[in-house]
Amino acid sequence: MEEMEEELKCPVCGSFYREPIILPCSHNLCQACARNILVQTPESESPQSRRASGSGVSDYDYLDLDKMSLYSEADSGYGSYGGFASAPTTPCQKSPNGVRVFPPAMPPPATHLSPALAPVPRNSCITCPQCHRSLILDDRGLRGFPKNRVLEGVIDRYQQSKAAALKCQLCEKAPKEATVMCEQCDVFYCDPCRLRCHPPRGPLAKHRLVPPAQGRVSRRLSPRKVSTCTDHELENHSMYCVQCKMPVCYQCLEEGKHSSHEVKALGAMWKLHKSQLSQALNGLSDRAKEAKEFLVQLRNMVQQIQENSVEFEACLVAQCDALIDALNRRKAQLLARVNKEHEHKLKVVRDQISHCTVKLRQTTGLMEYCLEVIKENDPSGFLQISDALIRRVHLTEDQWGKGTLTPRMTTDFDLSLDNSPLLQSIHQLDFVQMKVQPRNCDALHFQNTKASSPVPATPILQLEECCTHNNSATLSWKQPPLSTVPAEGYILELDDGNGGQFREVYVGKETMCTVDGLHFNSTYNARIKAFNKTGVSQYSKTLVLQTSEDTDSEEQTLPFPVPSERLPLRRMSPFSSTLNLQPSFPGRSYFDFRSSPHQLSLHSSLQSLNAPGELSSSDLSS
Template sequence: MEEELRCGHCGGYYHVPVLLACRHAMCLACARELQKPAAGNTRVEEDGGGGAGPEEGGGEGAEVDKLSVLSDADSGVSCSSRPASLVGGDPPPPPPVYTVTCPLCSATTPMDDAGAAGLPRYRVLAAVVDKHLERYQVAEPCQLCDGQGAPRPAQLFCDQCLVFYCGPCRDACHPARGPLAAHWLVSVSEGRALLRARRREREGRCGHHPGEHVSMYCLTCRLPVCVLCLHHGRHHAHDVHALNAVTKARKTELSQALQQLSEKARAATDYIHTLKTMAEDVQGRCREVEGVMVAQIDALVEALQQRRGDLINWVRRQRDAKVHALREQVTDYTHTLQSTTATIHFCIEALKESDPASFMEAQEVLEERVVGMGRDWEHNMVPEPRVAPTFNLTLDDKTLLAAIQQLTFIQHKPPGTPSMIPEECSAENNSVTIAWAPHPTSLVTGYTLQIDDGSNGPFREVYTGEERVCTIDGLHFDSIYRARVRAFNNTGTSAFCEPLCLQTAQVAWFTLESNHPDITLGEGGCTIACDSYEHRVALGSVGLSRGTHYWEFKIERYDGNADIAFGLARGDVCREVILGKCGGSWSMYIDSERSWLMHHGEHFSRTAGGVRAGDVVGVLLNLTERTLNFYVGGDLQGTISLAGVTGVLHPAISLNRSVVLTSRSGLHPPKQCLAAAVDPVT
């Protein structure tokens, strides 16, 4: 508790503590030392505007009637100003004249002309400090000691000056002669008792009626008052109760709060004991891990030593092989050299033969022998060693050094279950974005994400990796998908998290796409035109496989001679023939007078009535009923059965020159389109 009783500025026990706006306390002398003129203030006097000191006995007695704005109970905290919000009709408080900055939290407390002396006195803290000093017999510091060091312990207290003196300061500032000789000097303990008695006497009296003791408490002003204040003062219309009753109630509330806090402190004490036990357990487990680690590293060192011996033996075998090869080459070359030398000496002696007939008889044999030996010399006496004397060997240690640098510990248990982040998950059109977070205390190598089929079916894996955000495209429209994720590391795999449900859009929104040079797209893929007299096909940006979808094309320009086909197609449809020509497309081909339905190159269901500029052609795809309906101006023009058709189908359009169309997607089918029902044409 001692740290609660020491000033955050001077470090000593609180002496005449005052309360700041941030609810921290400070010695009155420290507050005077730290107070500064407020910014923009022009009324500050040169003396700093300090209020009465603790030695001025009348200062605290006049503060009993000051309004407390910092305490809900009679805690002994009083304030020198009265807020206009509590006393109707008072003008707003003037701007601050001084400010003081809290040394603990750096918050600024505004003050009026009285400066630090006008701050509310923290009398409860002063009483607790006195009890603590008395209980532990802490020496009272001298109030007049100057210098950088700590003040000397006080020896005497003057009842008239209200100051504690050490021996040197008493001799210097309070000599036993002259007028001061009549002052009553007592011991430090007696001085503390006198100060407590005077404080209790002042605190028990009303500031407006000094002859009356406070016995009531105004809840409106949060101020202790006397009976005269209640009947004749400003408090007669306020909510006033007996001071003892209010104090008892507030003490009960504080006791209950302290009881809850005590329970938390008790639980914290038990937990701290558990942590200490864990700390001791950590020491033992650390020694176990160190032992295992040392054994493993010793095994690695032994294996490295063994490998070093193997490599040295291999190098030495290479050395012996090279030495043996060089010695064999020396032996062979020596033998050849000796034979050649003998032949040379023999031929020289033959050249000395004086008989021409005898020389000519051996001349041919000697010449063949010399030529053959020269030829064999060039073949056998190559001026290069059969093996290089150097060792072109470099130990490949980079991989091993990198492995040693990366040698670390692995998690000894599987990771905890990751959790979804719903606020970062979304569904747009027929794609969903899923985000998750790892378990806060787990080592994770990667994640596995699974979703179902949108019909509450089995889950399937869609992603495995280190990322924590995944977007999945190409899903069914108007479907609710369940997604779940789990984490894994080198030790094992966590459990899957609780599934998160995401619903795709009810209707499809798409744009037209084509990379053919003859097709021109505009307005973000919603407007299409063609520069060729041949048919060109464009597909929608999304594939459809479930639900009911409706989209429209408005004919912006049409000269009556062009061919237009509206319908569906698979992704691999031929893009350079009219829609419906191949087996992977279904369409309604229409001109200015009539229309046909087309599939796999067959024309059927000719219907009178064509289109012109400004008309709207609607396409209704019902994948539940497996039908494809076409509308012109809201009237049904034809129906194709899609029975037996499976897979993903794309909205499609084929057109040629002199046609400009605008597509509108993401529409709900008109009621008249849903009401119109005819037998589909197969």
Template sequence: MNFAVGLKPLLAEARSMESLEKQLICPICLEMFSKPVVILPCQHNLCRKCANDVFQASNPLWQSRGSSAVPSGGRFRCPSCRHEVVLDRHGVYGLQRNLLVENIIDIYKQESARPLHAKAEQHLMCEEHEDERINIYCLRCEVPTCSLCKVFGAHKDCEVAPLPAVYQRQKSELSDGIAMLVAGNDRIQAIITQMEEICHTIEENGRRQKQHVGLRFDALYGILEERKKELLQSIAAEQEAKLQRVRGLIRQYGDHLEASSKLVESAIQAMEEPQMALYLQHSKELLKKITDMSKASMSSRPEPGYENMDHFSINVDYVAEMLRTIEFQTEPLGEDEGDGPGDGSEAAADEDRLDSLEVPEAAEDVGPRQKPASSPHGQH
């Protein structure tokens, strides 16, 4: 019997297990990962205990997980790629566990616990030929079988291959499948991390744009309030001027009425004077005062409609319509243009809206002004 041929699959399996063991070494303690195993955002794995030791050494002010006095975590640098990670208040205990690596460790330890010679001594026997070991593989039926089955049995017309070769090939395929699965999980984890960053960016951009729109509307509110204040001041100024004039006239008429009343009282008292000589001494002066009082001009009064304030009416329908048409811009602006409070493109758009709404009024005003210009041509 050729023992060298029988040892080749065992040596190949030992090399495969050694290669797998190298992938399961922690870069901190240089030993096989001890559970639980945590995965960093850079996709490298560490023992959680080792990661916690390094984290606490680089963040001496950070307390244990059980303390509630620490509102935030610290910084952790990956020992493999030196990528810096900002951890939350849970520290390394907030990192995600890599359950796939832990399961592979369990499988590896179970396989390593079995000695090679025990594996070599385990042989399955053929069910049809009890004294024959299963040592070949039927490629057509895809089942292990023995040499007698190939010579005399059910697989005599089938193509076969040595069992170790098929075993090594399928085990290599399984190992490649495991590596592919691990790589796929790493890619999925990277995609998840990227999508989480996208979510954070979306939230931040939405918050910034809400603040930007709020500031723009606050500026509009300020413009409306300022214009409202100016218009109200104009109304108040004319109101005060008219009131002062009318109140001045009221005082004039009041003074005239008071003087006329006193003159009437004096005239009545003079009428009651019994002595004619004494009456005649004062009657001429009294008659002159009455004549002057009656001739006094009190025709000054407010003209009709003086109290009317309707000329202060305003029409804000076109402004309201323009405000209702405010929409988001279809073309994105640069940072310098979008952040400025007096954006030129927005101002131009507002002017275009105002011009489009004011065109009918302008057309009405142009018509009458053009008529005098056409009349001389009609005379000629």
């Protein structure tokens, strides 16, 4: 019931309808609000001038006026009567529910008559505040519009169910709470409106005024008034015009414009339209039920997205932490190497210092001894030892001249950290669009997701067609059977198996490639990916190739998978995820098939910092 409340409120005043009337566009307005939005039109567009000009269009035919609507949603609040002599433009306001509200063309009457029954200015025009269609009124004015008594009854029942306070039906602005109801006028009044519009004198003195609650009960118990014809106010509706889609009286059929139209019984059409409305409501009810279920699904998706986001963030943090740990471990290893080099340099320099110190002490002692010998005045004694001293001095001098005064170690560290592969891998570290159907989305959403990122599926290596022969390897692959996105080509990459970088050895449309020129008795890692105009797929699982030993004996190729009776005997752990087989005899090679996540290249880069030996481009050819 609460959702229905907006259907029961006037688009102009924003309150419940009071004496609603039906416009030709099927929208409703309060009688007082309809009078407030009347606008005078040029004299040339009056109904009389239209009839005088021979126009056969009805006074309430608004189809031609759609093209010259006075006000539209896109204007600035001012309008003119398009196509004719301009009328005074009038600024418009906003009603409580957001539609345009036009100020009254004339001040409201201060008589005891209802505003809707007061005289209407000649050549008046009314514009629907909802669809903005304009309509020129005829001599009947607002009385020419039928009253929506069904809407009145719905509002009464709704207010009774809500036990809402009854409002005055004659207040010009915000309606005040009603204090009395006139049973004869069937109108609720507040005290100011009762004194102004229903004074207790004259014929009105005989009217019975009751409290609003009692008036509501009496209105509900009293027989509902039968709607009368808008053209013949004393006649009740008795038939239904099929062409005009409106109830008519018998006088309309005899002398009115409906005389030549097809008519049907009012009761039969009432039941038929009720049945049609019920059928339409059944379809709308199904859509509303689907909408409720869809809203529940969307709310569940919000919760699931939040949970998945937390889970994904935790996984991302764990992966990044693992990379950081690997980098820290490599950092510790490199620092250990630097410390080892540091200790080695210090040891060499300290040993040289010790050696030079001892040598210098010996040299200094020899020099002092020779100086003392020179001071002696005994020629024969001096000559006995002079030759030996001269030889010792020359020998000592020669010892200082053979690189002894050159440092055995430099102060610089002849090490340079090669971090460019790691930085490149870090910069290339990104998310990959997975081609996996979401668990909590329907098939349509999955199709839309695939259409939004049509990258090729990951190729599958055909192990039964892969083999090695001597120092060459042949690899074969294919697209997944259920893949719907075609691949324009494939990229085969190979590394040296020692943690080196992968290098492209083949780019093309073929699904088989033979790589020659590999080293004998070596291990290589191979992987494949597909590409198209949108991007590249994920890498396939890594295939570890081991070439055969260099031998002159007759060689033959052994395909994969290898028969179990010809495999070398080896005990495998039940928890092992890698099968690594060595050749059982010269000339035969086997494969190692393992899972390779995307972080493998980054881990390889971490392990290859300062790692000697890389697979040169001259060693690979496609």
